Amino acid sequence: MLLIPCPWCGEREETEFHHGGEAHIERPKDPDKLSDEEWADYLFMRKNTKGVYLERWVHQYGCRRWFNVARNTATNEIVGAYKMGKKPPKGAG
Amino acid sequence: MVDPYLRQSPLAHLHLDARVASDGGLTDAAVILAELPHRGQLLLRGDTGNPTFRDAVEKAIKTGLPTTAGTVSGSSKGTHIIWQGPDEWLVVTKPGAEEKTKKALFLAIANQHAAVTDLSESRTVIRITGDNAREVLMKGCSVDLHPRVFGPGHCAETLLAQAHVILHQTVAHKTSGIPTYEIYVYRSFAEYLWTWLEDAGREFGVKVATA
The missing domain is CATH 3.30.1360.120 (Probable tRNA modification gtpase trme; domain 1)
Incomplete structure (x- = not known):
């Protein structure tokens, strides 16, 4: 069980959250100009990091806000949580 | 209703x-x-950083918005406001008082980027x-x-x-x-x-x- 530090509510149990996959993936500005490979890369291809990974979480049964978490996928240590649009904490990602 | x-x-x-x-x-x-x-329960959405919005709400229902996460303002026996998110509050009223409170809030936040929804039931x-x-x-x-x-x-x-x-x-x-x-x-x-x-x-x- 993870204790996830919601930037608004503080540390809460993992069951209150939903996981949202890799963070900082930007939608291409002009999808029509992409090749099928580039589009597939945007849609499906994700990193499979062993180590600190930047991912999105939503505090579903709390304040219902989306935010980012830097979590070590090997140890489950949470390096930090930060709001959408902010930069990851130092030493992460 | x-x-x-x-x-x-x-x-x-x-x-x-x-x-x-x-x-x-x-x-x-x-x-x-x-x-x-x-109990009357009204969901209020709006920009907490906008003093015009905060003042309008406070004037309309005589209760200031709680801006600290996880806190409640107002009288727990009468109208009070529960923090639900950084731009989201639950305004709680006595049974039967929700229509009046909703109208007051609705008029107060008209022309603003804000919303009030009756969730009493x-x-x-x-x-x-x-x-x-x-x-x-x-x-x-x-x-x-x-x-x-x-x-x-x-x-x-x-x-x-x-x-x-x-x-x-x-x-x-x-x-x-x-x-x-x-x-x-x-x-x-x-x-x-x-x-x-x-x-x-x-x-x-x-x-x-x-x-």
């Missing part, structure tokens, strides 16, 4: 008023449960108090309810026995420190949560009180 004569509490079939009569006095109860049905409120009230909640809730961090005027949206609830501690008794909590639960979960609370409180002794 539902016509008042059609309103029915989601716990109506448990005949809690008859339980109150048969439970007799409450002097020896360690856990006291009551339903507070039909969506949840009911269960009040729990008594010597062991906190222990009962701790059986199904991972939020730290120790008085050091969670006291009167604090609220948390969380899971209680897997049910999605808003917990609000209204008061703590002046001398004994016995807390009183109000639990906002979606009406389809209300019977489940009520029976769970009765079961969790059984070892201490549960009695039912009037609202």
Whole structure:
């Protein structure tokens, strides 16, 4: 069980959250100009990091806000949580 | 809004008023449960960083918005505002006062990027108090309810026995420190949560009180 530090509510149990996959993936500005490979890369291809990974979480049964978490996928240590649009904490990602 | 004569509490079939009569006095109860049905509940959305919005709300309902996460402003017996998110609040009124409050808010935030939605029928409120009230909640809730961090005027949206609830501690008794909590639960979960609370409180002794 993870204790996830919601930037608004503080540390809460993992069951209150939903996981949202890799963070900082930007939608291409002009999808029509992409090749099928580039589009597939945007849609499906994700990193499979062993180590600190930047991912999105939503505090579903709390304040219902989306935010980012830097979590070590090997140890489950949470390096930090930060709001959408902010930069990851130092030493992460 | 539902016509008042059609309103029915989601716990109506448990005949809690008859339980109150048969439970007799409450002097020896360690856990006291009551339903507070039909409260007005208005969801308010708006920009907390905009003083025009904050002032308009405060002027309209005589209660300032809580801007600190997990806190409640106003009088817990009358109109109060529960923090639900950085741009989201639940305005709670006495039963029947929601229409008036909604109109006042609606006029106050007109022409602003803000919204008010009447959710009064969506949840009911269960009040729990008594010597062991906190222990009962701790059986199904991972939020730290120790008085050091969670006291009167604090609220948390969380899971209680897997049910999605808003917990609000209204008061703590002046001398004994016995807390009183109000639990906002979606009406389809209300019977489940009520029976769970009765079961969790059984070892201490549960009695039912009037609202």
